[in-house]
Amino acid sequence: MSLRSPRFAALAISILLLLTLPAWVGNPYYINIASQILFWAVVALALNVLVGYAGLVSLGHAGLFGMAGYTAGLLLQAGHGHLVADIAAIVATLLTSAIFAILSLRSTGIGFLMITLALGQILWGIAYRWASLTNGDNGVNITTRPEFLGINLANASAFYYATLVVFGLAVISMAVFVRSPFGASVRGTRDQARRMNALGYNVWLIRFMAFLISGFWTGVAGLLFVYYNQFISPQVMALQTSAEVLLMVISGGTGTLLGPVVGAAIVVIMKNVVSAYIERWNLVLGVIFVAIISFMPEGLVPGTARLWRYGWHRLTSRKPSAGDKPGDRAQ
Amino acid sequence: MNLWLTLAVNSIALGGLLFLLSAGFSLIFGLMRIPNLMHGSFFMLGAYFGVTFLDRGMNFWLAAIASGFAMALIGAMVERFFLKRLSGQELPQVLLTLGFSFIIADLCLLIWTGDPWQPTTPAHLRGAVQAAGMFFPIYRLVIVGVAVVIAIALWLMVDWTRLGAMIRAGVDDAPIARMVGIKVSQLFTLIFALGAALAAFGGVMGAPYLSVYPGLDAEMLPLALIVVILGGTGSLLGALVGSFLIGFLYNFGQALFPDLAYVILFLPMVLVLVLRPQGLFGKVVP
Amino acid sequence: MTIERRTVLKGMLGTTALIAAPAVLRAQGAPFKIGLLTVKTGPLAQGGIQMEQGIAAFLKEKNGTLGGRKIELIVADTGGNPAGAKTKAQEVVERDNVNVILGPLAAFELLAITDYVREKQTPLISLAAAEDVTQRKANPFVIRPSATSAQTCHVMGDYAAKDMKYKRAATISEDFAFGYEQMAGFQRAFEDNGGKVVKKLWPPLVTPDYTPYIAQIGNVDCVFNGFAGSNPVKFMRAYADLGVKSKVPLLAGWTAMDDALLRSLGDEAVGVLSAAWYSADFESPSNKRFVAAMQKDYNVLPGGYSAGMYVAGQCVEAAIAKLGSKADDRKALADELHNVSLIDTPRGPVKFDKYGNVIGDVFIRKCERKDGKLVNTVIKRYPNVSQFWTYDETAFLAAPVYARDVPPAKNLE
Structure with missing residues (x-):
């Protein structure tokens, strides 16, 4: 992308806006909302690795997310330090992801979706019912947020910047992943699994690695979640959460970098901001999803891009190319 | 009270209810390959319809059937106007059915409020069976009876009617079915409506025993999923056996291993998916 | 709305x-x-x-x-x-x-x-x-x-042991903090007055069918339940349907027999005793x-x-x-x-x-059907009940907070 392209300008402006957000938002409540959008966006980006690039739809990511949160929460409660708790949480999440992957990658399509769903429900069931281990419905409280390079993250802006750093790293790693040969091979397993196999690629291993990458970032976001709320309880691991993250990915647009971020923003804003003004926000959220699927089945970001191109072509050449008409599906 | 006997009988009773819930889900999933994540909402909405009809003084059976018809209509509309356009696209189907489940849940809260509704058991079905130190409500056994009747009716329909033959053809191979002139599109609408109606009927049958309240949808959906995965999608026999199996796992798991009750419920689903993805009674889809 | x-x-x-x-x-x-x-x-x-x-x-x-x-x-x-x-x-x-x-x-x-x-x-x-x-x-x-969770339950434990002369009780409540603390309060007051809690059951907050739990209630004089939200409706129906109600009287915490729930309940609630800090009548x-x-x-x-x-x-x-x-x-x-x-x-x-925390009255109520409608009739009023009940405040606070196994249930069978 050239330095003068509109995309570069948009990117530069977004980065600038994100970096200065606490200054122009001011109210800590909205800064906190921004932090929430960012860490949910990390989960959505992580799930997108599987859904968008590997073509594997997981409904069990809430389990991985909660795994990180619970491991950290329980270790902190037991008196361990933040570093130990965080590392243990990531390791535990990676191990869980590996188990998830080994079991679920025996299948693709709906089978994969169902296995991940069931595995997620098992983890939820343990958090929910094994009260002597997880404190059940009462959840796990952690009293302090960590310090990061001497900065206390208790403050809303400080936590926002910490989250922004993680979010930035996640986006960069996703961008690298998408453009890398490995990313290409992941997409290959989505589109042409048999051909990839014939070409000598180990399709299973590629998918396994994609699952681990997805699990890693989900775990990182789970840590941010537990530090943000300083609390974790089984509801976080329920099917509802997995479904919401999947909705973020699909509504924003699978297989894009921006889509999951937009989707996360929609869901978080609906849940937290709009719910203060509209009592029936669940209804509105449902209607939004149905509308997106009915009018932009490919998701908001690719859909808007398509409409934009369509409008642009109409304006410039008055001869839209066949693939850009609304109604045609992207890809 | 004899614990083991009560648990065993209750497992069967719960199995009956689960069959009403999941038979439709199995047909929809098996034939249309749609992971219908609004099936729990059908169950709940149907139950709410039922309690409203009962509140107006309607006969219990009439209320259950009327609720089934109402839901069939709603199901058919959802299929015709929304799902139809998404055939074969699992992801948008997931999003759409989830979106509708949000909408239905919130509408129910709006209309029927947060209060739990529990209709009285119909007068002619009250009372209990007392045997071998066990005391068991007749009504729950009636549910099992109804489930068996419906199972037989569905089996007759699938195995012995022209419609059933079309359904079987559709389950086995939709493209071929289309080629031999089966109107798959209309068939799908019909099956979706039938599935919705069965869930709603089950919801009304379950209402005197489970009651109806916000969140019932989210409780029932995973149960329907497990039953159908265990039994095998598209297989009525599978749904029947799966229902009773889950009935037992649920009852004995909660009583014996409360800490691991949900592990006991979901682990078999994982095992079946991993070891025998077509389910216990499902056919291998090429 | x-x-x-x-x-x-x-x-x-x-x-x-x-x-x-x-x-x-x-x-x-x-x-x-x-x-x-x-x-x-x-x-x-x-x-x-x-x-x-x-x-x-x-x-x-x-x-x-x-x-x-x-x-x-x-x-x-x-x-x-x-x-x-x-x-x-x-x-x-x-x-x-x-x-x-x-x-x-x-x-x-x-x-x-x-x-x-x-x-x-x-x-x-x-x-x-x-x-x-x-x-x-x-x-x-x-x-x-x-x-507090236990404030009314202390009273119920006391009433069950002293006034109702129950000796053996089972408790059942949701598996979360509110349930633990309610049951602990009941158990403590009940056992301090000569009763024994012989069974404690903890169904999860979301339980479609309570039968597996109710079936475990053994030979007891009363069952104390502390359900909340819409759960009491489901629980009491199952309790009556399974024939336990006619044999074992049911006692309830305030959320389990809240006056606002009465319109959702039927005959299964008649006769249930509850301890509450508010009563509509x-x-x-x-x-x-x-x-x-x-x-x-x-x-x-x-x-x-x-x-x-x-x-x-x-x-x-x-x-x-x-x-x-x-x-x-x-x-x-x-x-x-x-x-x-x-x-x-x-x-x-x-x-x-x-x-x-409030110091206020606690009512013992009995659910009755009057003119076709269910009402909780106050049958006894305990004035100025403190969260510490009759216990010494210092000793109360020195002991750990009420929980699933605090105080320990020594009489489980």
Whole structure:
């Protein structure tokens, strides 16, 4: 992308806006909302690795997310330090992801979706019912947020910047992943699994690695979640959460970098901001999803891009190319 | 009270209810390959319809059937106007059915409020069976009876009617079915409506025993999923056996291993998916 | 039900939306903001909706003005889970800058936000029962005019052993903090008076069918249940259907036989004894007004959820009246709330101990059918019950907080 392209300008402006957000938002409540959008966006980006690039739809990511949160929460409660708790949480999440992957990658399509769903429900069931281990419905409280390079993250802006750093790293790693040969091979397993196999690629291993990458970032976001709320309880691991993250990915647009971020923003804003003004926000959220699927089945970001191109072509050449008409599906 | 006997009988009773819930889900999933994540909402909405009809003084059976018809209509509309356009696209189907489940849940809260509704058991079905130190409500056994009747009716329909033959053809191979002139599109609408109606009927049958309240949808959906995965999608026999199996796992798991009750419920689903993805009674889809 | 959720209560509960700049709010004559943390979605919505009705009924009675200050009520739906409670507490504190928080509903929600309101120095008037918030970890910003979880259950344990002469009891309640603390209170008072708790059952909050648990109730004289939300309805039906009710009398905590639940219940509830800190048929002037208003506006018989918020409103009114222009000082308000003492509330006289928990009456009620309708008739009234019951305060606080196995159940079979 050239330095003068509109995309570069948009990117530069977004980065600038994100970096200065606490200054122009001011109210800590909205800064906190921004932090929430960012860490949910990390989960959505992580799930997108599987859904968008590997073509594997997981409904069990809430389990991985909660795994990180619970491991950290329980270790902190037991008196361990933040570093130990965080590392243990990531390791535990990676191990869980590996188990998830080994079991679920025996299948693709709906089978994969169902296995991940069931595995997620098992983890939820343990958090929910094994009260002597997880404190059940009462959840796990952690009293302090960590310090990061001497900065206390208790403050809303400080936590926002910490989250922004993680979010930035996640986006960069996703961008690298998408453009890398490995990313290409992941997409290959989505589109042409048999051909990839014939070409000598180990399709299973590629998918396994994609699952681990997805699990890693989900775990990182789970840590941010537990530090943000300083609390974790089984509801976080329920099917509802997995479904919401999947909705973020699909509504924003699978297989894009921006889509999951937009989707996360929609869901978080609906849940937290709009719910203060509209009592029936669940209804509105449902209607939004149905509308997106009915009018932009490919998701908001690719859909808007398509409409934009369509409008642009109409304006410039008055001869839209066949693939850009609304109604045609992207890809 | 004899614990083991009560648990065993209750497992069967719960199995009956689960069959009403999941038979439709199995047909929809098996034939249309749609992971219908609004099936729990059908169950709940149907139950709410039922309690409203009962509140107006309607006969219990009439209320259950009327609720089934109402839901069939709603199901058919959802299929015709929304799902139809998404055939074969699992992801948008997931999003759409989830979106509708949000909408239905919130509408129910709006209309029927947060209060739990529990209709009285119909007068002619009250009372209990007392045997071998066990005391068991007749009504729950009636549910099992109804489930068996419906199972037989569905089996007759699938195995012995022209419609059933079309359904079987559709389950086995939709493209071929289309080629031999089966109107798959209309068939799908019909099956979706039938599935919705069965869930709603089950919801009304379950209402005197489970009651109806916000969140019932989210409780029932995973149960329907497990039953159908265990039994095998598209297989009525599978749904029947799966229902009773889950009935037992649920009852004995909660009583014996409360800490691991949900592990006991979901682990078999994982095992079946991993070891025998077509389910216990499902056919291998090429 | 209005769609607007941020309502200024002007005159007769007008519904003008108001989004004012924060600077304006601090000015003299600016509305006094009450943030209500309630639950309007999910399984606990039944109680949450009543909480909103309770405070709305109170504010309407007062023409939207308390102690000369216009009141702005901001309602937030926590969704009935701890993370939601945290987010919504941040919303009302940091965005809306409320003077006082009412709610939340559930003990696990309160536990998730108690440190937060202390840190933000925002007074909170709780409905939720989590014991330690007014005990070992007493929070100077929290008062509780409802009751701790065990406050009414101590009474029920005492009544069951002394008045009913029950010897063996089983307990059953949801597997979370509120359930643990209720059952512990019952067990302690019951066993201190010669009874034995021989079985403790813990079904999860979401349980489609209670049969596997009810089937485990063995040979006992009574069963004490502490269910909440919509669960009591399901539980009591199964209890009766399985033929246990005709053999083993059922006792209940306040949420399990809340007056507002009665319209959802049938014959299965007749005869159930319950201990509650509020009863709709209690004859105090304010309760008569309150019950009449609730029936007129919402066509419901109020229960503890709405009464708790009505009383919370009365506490706010008393504190504002005392503080006058200083009511905007959060710390002063929190301190003054601790000093509130009311004679006439829907639940009888209310005052607070030094930990911010109410000292008030507890009623033993029996559910009866009168003129075709279910009512909880008060059969005994225990005046001025403290959260420590008859126990020594110091010894009580030196022992660990009530939990699933605290105090230990030594008589399980």
